Amino acid sequence: MAKRSPYETGELSDSIFLILLATFEPVHGYRIMHDIESSTRGAVKVGPATMYTTLKKLKAAGWIVEIAEEGGRILYAATDEGRKVLRRDFARRKRLVSVAEERLGTASEEDDG
Amino acid sequence: MAKYRVCGGLAMAVERDMELLKDMSAKGWHVCGLSGGLLYRFEQGAPRDFDYAVSFVLDFTPDVQELFRAGGWHPVVTGSGWQVLRAEAGATPLFTDEESKEESLRAIRARTGRWALVWTILSAALLAAEAFLDAQGAEVVAAACLVGAVASGAGLVCTALPFLGYSFSLRRLRSGR
Numbered sequence: 181m182a183k184r185s186p187y188e189t190g191e192l193s194d195s196i197f198l199i200l201l202a203t204f205e206p207v208h209g210y211r212i213m214h215d216i217e218s219s220t221r222g223a224v225k226v227g228p229a230t231m232y233t234t235l236k237k238l239k240a241a242g243w244i245v246e247i248a249e250e251g252g253r254i255l256y257a258a259t260d261e262g263r264k265v266l267r268r269d270f271a272r273r274k275r276l277v278s279v280a281e282e283r284l285g286t287a288s289e290e291d292d293g
Numbered sequence: 294m295a296k297y298r299v300c301g302g303l304a305m306a307v308e309r310d311m312e313l314l315k316d317m318s319a320k321g322w323h324v325c326g327l328s329g330g331l332l333y334r335f336e337q338g339a340p341r342d343f344d345y346a347v348s349f350v351l352d353f354t355p356d357v358q359e360l361f362r363a364g365g366w367h368p369v370v371t372g373s374g375w376q377v378l379r380a381e382a383g384a385t386p387l388f389t390d391e392e393s394k395e396e397s398l399r400a401i402r403a404r405t406g407r408w409a410l411v412w413t414i415l416s417a418a419l420l421a422a423e424a425f426l427d428a429q430g431a432e433v434v435a436a437a438c439l440v441g442a443v444a445s446g447a448g449l450v451c452t453a454l455p456f457l458g459y460s461f462s463l464r465r466l467r468s469g470r
Contacts, residue, residue, distance in 0.1 A: 185392075186392070193390060193392060195389065195390050195393070209356070209359075209360045210359055210360050210362075210363035210364075213360075213363060213364055214363070225385045225389055226385075226389055227364060227385050227386050227387045227388050227389040228360050228361040228363065228364030228366055228385075228387060229346075229348050229350075229361075229387035229388050229393065229394075229397060230387070230388050230389045230390055230393040230394075231360055231364070232348075232350060232357055232360055232361075233388075233393035233396050233397050234393055237396065252355060252356065253356055253359070254356050
């Protein structure tokens with residue numbers, strides 16, 4: 181069975197999650213790359229072709245819009261739908277973290293005991 | 294003074310070609326063009342450690358170019374819907390996730406496939422016209438149709454082969470998961 185796209189399921193990859201998060205305030209595409217790298221302290225780097233392709237897909241999915249052009253540049257901003265998708269995926273990630281904390285917390289106590 | 298090397302095809306042998314460009318730069322020869330779609334042209338300079346990569350952006354606008362430059366990648370040879378880019382060695386790769394790479398390959402394969410279909414239909418139509426007109430005794434017009442069919446056949450080869458190349462690359466990318 182073919183793997184479903186994150187744009188269909190709403191289960192975002194790390195790159196898509198961080199790019200979409202960055203558009204909660206209107207932002208230039210090139211700034212998103214730098215902001216992701218600096219905010220994750222280099223742990224996550226987004227290549228320019230990945231950025232370009234992802235912005236196109238996000239726009240096609242209706243999750244971001246091009247809202248203005250400053251001197252020929254394009255700003256990207258999350259739509260209401262995009263914000264909902266991100267918040268749902270954030271909740272999903274938090275649930276996963278809770279499950280892991282419970283299990284790993286238990287395992288840690290057993291190791292100590 | 295310039296040097297030339299045969300292009301293996303941006304659809305069929307991308308990795309090998311990018312390694313060639315990197316090796317040439319290490320020797321002080323930097324790609325500056327693609328002659329007739331067949332030969333890389335190099336100009337002499339200082340030996341440099343560069344990485345090379347190919348992208349297939351249809352709308353390579355100044356805004357998109359800025360995005361690539363911000364990532365350290367500069368276009369050195371461009372064509373209709375494709376770009377050979379160069380960066381200092383060790384730059385963040387053009388693609389940092391498989392999904393976007395797959396999406397890019399799917400898009401260029403679809404584009405190439407549409408043109409291959411157009412050339413196939415045109416070639417078939419011209420060949421059918423040639424056969425019909427030849428049977429009718431209109432030899433001159435039939436010959437013109439044959440010439441047209443050969444020309445569109447060349448168009449078919451130039452699109453069908455890349456289409457197969459992209460299909461192969463896509464399959465390899467998916468099987469690598």
